[in-house]
Amino acid sequence: MEFNQIFCILKRSEQxxxxxxxxxxxxxxxxxxxxxxxxxxxxxxxxxxxxxxxKLTQELGLKVNYIAATDMDRVSPGKNDxxxxxxxxxxxxxxxxxxxxxxxxxxxxxxxxTVGVGSAGALTSTNWTNLRQNLQSLLEKNYFxxxxxxxQVKINGELIPRLAVNDIYFxxxxxxxxxxxxxxxxxxxxxxxxxxxxxxxxxxxxxxxxNAGGSPFSNEIDAxxxxxxxxxxxxxxxxxxxxxxxxxxxxxxxxxxxxxxxFDSREDVLTMELGDEVRIFLAPDKDVRxxxxxxx
Numbered sequence: 001m002e003f004n005q006i007f008c009i010l011k012r013s014e015q016x017x018x019x020x021x022x023x024x025x026x027x028x029x030x031x032x033x034x035x036x037x038x039x040x041x042x043x044x045x046x047x048x049x050x051x052x053x054x055k056l057t058q059e060l061g062l063k064v065n066y067i068a069a070t071d072m073d074r075v076s077p078g079k080n081d082x083x084x085x086x087x088x089x090x091x092x093x094x095x096x097x098x099x100x101x102x103x104x105x106x107x108x109x110x111x112x113x114t115v116g117v118g119s120a121g122a123l124t125s126t127n128w129t130n131l132r133q134n135l136q137s138l139l140e141k142n143y144f145x146x147x148x149x150x151x152q153v154k155i156n157g158e159l160i161p162r163l164a165v166n167d168i169y170f171x172x173x174x175x176x177x178x179x180x181x182x183x184x185x186x187x188x189x190x191x192x193x194x195x196x197x198x199x200x201x202x203x204x205x206x207x208x209x210x211n212a213g214g215s216p217f218s219n220e221i222d223a224x225x226x227x228x229x230x231x232x233x234x235x236x237x238x239x240x241x242x243x244x245x246x247x248x249x250x251x252x253x254x255x256x257x258x259x260x261x262x263f264d265s266r267e268d269v270l271t272m273e274l275g276d277e278v279r280i281f282l283a284p285d286k287d288v289r290x291x292x293x294x295x296x
Contacts, residue, residue: 002141004105006064007075010050011087011109015043042110049109049128050086052088060139062205062258067092082291085124089207092123093264096150096165096288105138105291122206123165124211125292132152137224137293139165143216148219149201152283153261156276163283164263166204170252170278171196171229173269175261182253184194185226190238195229206246208265214241222246224282244281252278 003291018028018039022281028036052065057064064084067075069091074099077083082103084248085095092106108121111128121127126134137143150163175195182191198211210216214227227241244250254276260269272278 001080003080004078005081006062006067006084007077007081008064008084009069009072009075009091010066011046011085011091012069013043013046015041026230030269045112046109047109048089049131052128052131053086053107056135057284060135062135062139072098075099080169080281082166088121093165097163100163100286103289103291123203125290129139130293130296132296133292143291143293146292147287148284148290149222149224150262150286150288151199151201151224151263151280152286153281154279155252155261156271161227162263162268163202163286164244164290165197165201166207166264167209167266167282169196169198169208169260169262170272170280171259175259179259180182180255181259182205182255183228184251184253185242185244186241188238188249193235194231195251196259197226197228198228199224201282217243222282223248224280226250226280246282246284249279249281254278265277 018024032161061292069087072094077099079101081107083095083099084105084107085092086107086109087109090103090112094256095104105126106124108120108124108127110122111222148165150165151168152163153160153168170181172195178193179196181191181197182189182283183197198209198212202217202221202222205214209225209227212227212229216223223243223245225241231237231240253275254272257274259272262269262274
């Protein structure tokens with residue numbers, strides 16, 4: 001297929017963030033020298049990558065509209081337009097949240113082969129090592145479209161117009177506080193006293209879910225996973241994790257106030273109250289359409 005328009009969303013680097021106000025600049029000066037250096041190097045990588053990207057797209061004759069991430073709301077792409085997210089996984093997730101009905105290509109502007117340096121970019125397919133090759137493939141239409149599942153919720157029966165590419169978290173906003181809720185999955189019920197519950201797609205199973213002790217699973221499986229975080233192990237629990245098929249939902253019944261529901265770790269959370277019922281499920285016909293390239 002051919003894209004009508006191509007928009008590239010450019011991440012605001014951490015260095016740009018810290019130098020955007022005097023207050024933030026003062027905070028930057030209090031960071032450790034190692035952290036400051038990492039932020040500065042990351043910014044330099046971003047600047048160089050964007051310069052190379054603009055040069056190559058012009059050289060190849062690819063018309064790309066470049067938009068700062070802070071101006072994302074200015075763009076209203078059509079269903080046959082392409083959004084290029086230029087940054088890291090966070091930029092990709094922001095684009096997937098803002099533009100739910102278009103195609104997305106993830107680019108990692110801070111990629112490094114060195115462990116502990118730069119960004120790995122689990123959601124991105126393009127970095128400085130294959131930028132020219134993938135842009136050429138994009139021009140020649142030598143790519144395929146991956147379908148990545150997303151999660152959605154109903155709260156007290158009302159469908160919420162938010163989607164999650166990686167994960168949805170339910171629990172306390174303050175990490176050290178315990179929350180109480182009731183889960184029903186595949187007809188089995190359990191009460192929990194814990195730090196919350198994390199639900200994830202196959203793609204998200206390699207992120208927070210994995211770091212919380214969950215086992216990654218294929219994005220091609222038509223199901224999602226969940227893991228209860230730090231449950232009270234003194235109780236004889238029937239389950240603390242599981243896989244839920246696309247035919248079922250994970251039902252959470254809140255037994256406390258002021259719990260939150262977070263989509264892909266975004267700050268604009270929803271607040272739950274005592275008695276609220278949350279149903280989490282794979283969003284039907286709402287997959288992320290991701291541009292991917294064949295191996296060289």
